Amino acid sequence: MRRYVHDGPLVIGGGLAGLSAALEAAPRPVLVVSPTPLLQASATAWAQGGVAAAVGADDAPALHAADTRAAGAGLVEADAVDALTGDGPATVAWLAALGAPFDRDAGGGFAVSLEAAHSRARVARVGGDGAGRAVLSALVAAVRGALHVTAWEDGRLGGLITAPDGRVVGAVIRRADGPVQVLASSVVLATGGVGGLFAETTTPTALLGEGLAAAWRAGAEVLDPEFMQFHPTAMDVGLDPMPLATEALRGEGARLIDRHGAFLLGPAPDADLKSRDVVARAVHRARADGRGALLDARTAIGAHFPEAFPAVFAACLRAGIDPRETPIPVAAAAHYHMGGIAAGVDGRTTVPGLFAVGECAATGVHGANRLASNSLLEAAAFGRRAGSAAATEPSPPTGRTAVPGLMAELPGDVLARVRRIMSDRMGVVRDGVGLRSARTEILDLIARHGPAGPLDAARLMIEAALAREESRGGHYRSDFPETLPVARHSRIAGFPGPMVRAAA
DSSP states (O other): OEEEEEEEEEEEOOSHHHHHHHHHTTTSOEEEEOSSSTTSSOGGGGOOSOEEOOOSTTOOHHHHHHHHHHHTTTOOOHHHHHHHHHHHHHHHHHHHHTTOOOOBOTTSSBOEEOOTTOSSOOEEOSTTTOHHHHHHHHHHHHHHTOTTEEEETTOEEEEEEEOTTSOEEEEEEEETTEEEEEEEEEEEEOOOOSGGGSSSBSSOTTOOSHHHHHHHHTTOOEEOTTOEEEEEEEEOSSOSSOOBOOTHHHHTTOEEEOTTSOBSSOSSTTGGGSOHHHHHHHHHHHHHTTOOOEEEOTTTTGGGHHHHSHHHHHHHHHTTOOTTTSOEEEEEEEEEEOOEEEOOTTOBOSSTTEEEOGGGEEOSSSTTSOOTTHHHHHHHHHHHHHHHHHTTSOOOOOSOOBOOOOOBOOOHHHHHHHHHHHHHHSSSSBOHHHHHHHHHHHHHHHHHHOSBHHHHHHHHHHHHHHHOOSOBTTBOBTTBOSOOSSOOEEEEOSTTOOOEEEEO
16 A cells, blocks of 8 residues: 655545635645545535624624523533634634625625524525535635645545554545555544435435544544434425525525424414424424425515525426425435534544544534534634644654554445435434344444444444433434433443443
8 A cells, every 4th residue: 555644734524624724724734635526525515504603793702602502402512612602703704804705784794694593693694595615615715725735636534544652643545546545743534424324314425424433443532423413494305415495594484384384383483493403303293294394485585585595496496396486395304413523622532643623523512403504613613723733743653553444335235224224213203122223233234344434433323322311402212202400421432332421
């Protein structure tokens, strides 16, 4: 296997978190590895709502922090949230300075939208529903013009390289012409979430938890992997992945109804703006009962749909739906992983030399239920912090290292089976019988196919879901519907566990 020595951070992932880290690591040389050309297969580019930050005159970081803590169902880490919300206004300003074309109000300030569980309109947006792609495009342009950044746009993570003392000192990267050992001063994992493990998802299907699996195998602690957020308004039009109908539609007054026209969450004007776990369960219940679930924007948005929400409007038309005249059929679908690799606000994990940022990381800012549009803020704000911290790590070693075997590649039919298992038994509503059968099937697949990243990630999530005998935030157990009085994290010790323990 070829060896490449890079005296600087190795950033694995080309979304908002990874590119923010790469830019802030300057002037240290940075190698960015992405499985596809930048802007492709990144969940950032699919984000519609925008960047949550206290940029309005009636807002403040403390108010943003309070809303974030309330949504997180007892598992939000206060210091991390204070850092996130405190960084919010400066992060939006930084993105705008890089060229992100945020919508502006008449006075030149940032135009902001109201989204579910926010007490203020605070989501900085682009073109109504185009924030993700526009923001990421600005960063891609900045990275391509940055002299300190080199990008490999054909590389996938195969495993992490460690020194005898356990420090992560590089990674095996699968490239088109074969695997390469890359030794680096530090490794920043920005590999995204696990949405591709589910048959019903709003994320790129390539997001399979491989960063989470590789970090666990390298000894990193995993935090709260059972907490998956299901977006309540994925468009149910037979596509994989499912197009997203942004939450901003409900912020503008669109309502969730069943096929008889009855409100799913009641007639109150703000009934559909409850936290995502509550709304997702209402949508799931209506569909399970045979009543169906639809998002009705005819009155709230109507004729303004094409210019107010162009991406959603275009997706509706492609599916043969005119949302100005017809309610949009919706379902709850896997959308965002709140758990992941345990990391601090600067991305440091429990393993020296290894950083994690963005959706693959669990910093404690989302708790059991992410507040809408905090994800893009976290990716940029903590990505910048991680890049600065990773740039201070020493040069890669020249001595002996432990090179892992490559994580196995799963055949398409096996991956399809995993996705069905996860949606059916690790979905919006779970129970012990389903979770135990899911664990048995995943362990059988591991025995047959070896240490594949998607199988490891699925196993970690299932084990933690079985151990959490309560319902909290995005984790709902029909056999344990109550929430325990004391909120405790799930922490999974390093490989070869998993040993799930509850801890404060």
